[in-house]
Amino acid sequence: MKFLVGYSNDSSGKDALKLGVALAEMTQGKLIVCHIVAKTWHNIALAKFDEDYDQFLCDEAQKALDDAKLAVPSHIEARYIARTALSISEGLKQTAKELSVDCMVISGARIAIKGQFFSGTVADELLNQLSLPVALAPKGFAKNQGFTSPLTRLSCAVSGSDQSCNLAISAGEWAEIFNVPLRFVTFAVRDRDITPTAAGFDAENMVINEWREQIEAEYAQATQHWESDVPISLEIGDGPTWKESIQSIDWQASELLIVGTTTSGIFKQVLVGKNAEKIIRYASVPRLVLPRSTD
Structure with a gap:
């Protein structure tokens, strides 16, 4: 199976990555870790500023993916990609379709209570538009060491x-x-x-x-x-x-x-x-x- 993880370099992104790793391990599947950079709206007056800011975001995305590599065991076949899109949800949808993934793995809003899943804007858009399974990581899943054993x-x-x-x-x-x-x-x-x-x-x-x-x-x-x-x-x-x-x-x-x-x-x-x-x-x-x- 092929799992697409919507990754960001924060606690929520780490929750999703931890769940993606667990699912890939248990199914001997492949992992695609994807960081989406939302495009900025350009205008003539701020074109140079926007261009520099876009480059900054792309550099940060690459750093985030470098950090993600450290959390993925070497025995898991994984691919790390950064892409730009009008929105994070749109970017993940396009990537999922292009790479023919079997399941997407995401996390929820940061305001969720530990162990719960509170659907934010990205999760809402994905859950109401996707045509493939979506795995949801509860808040604190990574910090709490994820599953304590293979799925029971x-x-x-x-x-x-x-x-x-x-x-x-x-x-x-x-x-x-x-x-x-x-x-x-x-x-x-x-x-x-x-x-x-x-x-x-x-x-x-x-x-x-x-x-x-x-x-x-x-x-x-x-x-x-x-x-x-x-x-x-x-x-x-x-x-x-x-x-x-x-x-x-x-x-x-x-x-x-x-x-x-x-x-x-x-x-x-x-x-x-x-x-x-x-x-x-x-x-x-x-x-x-x-x-x-x-x-």
């Missing part, structure tokens, strides 16, 4: 919708690539901050319990038709908020969470829905966002 499990967030079936199949294929078991996870949120309806919270609990039974029944049926050799399991999170529901289940130190995308008018395009955004933000492990299939 894949988890896949499912909702019970019609799209979950295709997502489960794709998740199974990724589990085969990494040679690890696959766990399906879904989350119930019991919002205690809202004013209860006339039926009260007992009715809410009844609805959620019925939903749990439905999810478990669907999983039991799915296991009968599961054709992959990958071992599968199911776990349901529960809590008063998305954060607490997601954190109510066990997460292993070397685990990757697969998140699917919502229906889009553009086939095979990544489009992250509101619930997926919450899962992406609060999960405590790296995330892999898969584009919607045409099937």
Whole structure:
């Protein structure tokens, strides 16, 4: 597999690079470390200044890539490139298309809390426009030594919708690539901050319990038709908020969470829905966002 890392010489860029290295090692894949220099807008009066500034940015990009080389083990086949584009997201998209990569690896906004992923402008644009998988490095992934061991499990967030079936199949294929078991996870949120309806919270609990039974029944049926050799399991999170529901289940130190995308008018395009955004933000492990299939 070929992984494209969107790199910058800061803590966020190092998080993405660390995750890219881990994924390349586990798949015996190739790494492309790319630093995008955003073009400046030129005008006649400032042409010389802009030219000098552009050169400065290019020099800084090369220095950043030189630093990145020191963090990539010598046994990984890696390529280091610096390119200019109108924006970082546009540059990464063009590079991914030109080099036919299998997966892009990026980090989020610096304001994220340790272990979480907060989507900034670049991540938002990439997640809503790309047609290939995107691996998201949580804040502090590099500083915390990344995975403590080779990947031990894949988890896949499912909702019970019609799209979950295709997502489960794709998740199974990724589990085969990494040679690890696959766990399906879904989350119930019991919002205690809202004013209860006339039926009260007992009715809410009844609805959620019925939903749990439905999810478990669907999983039991799915296991009968599961054709992959990958071992599968199911776990349901529960809590008063998305954060607490997601954190109510066990997460292993070397685990990757697969998140699917919502229906889009553009086939095979990544489009992250509101619930997926919450899962992406609060999960405590790296995330892999898969584009919607045409099937």
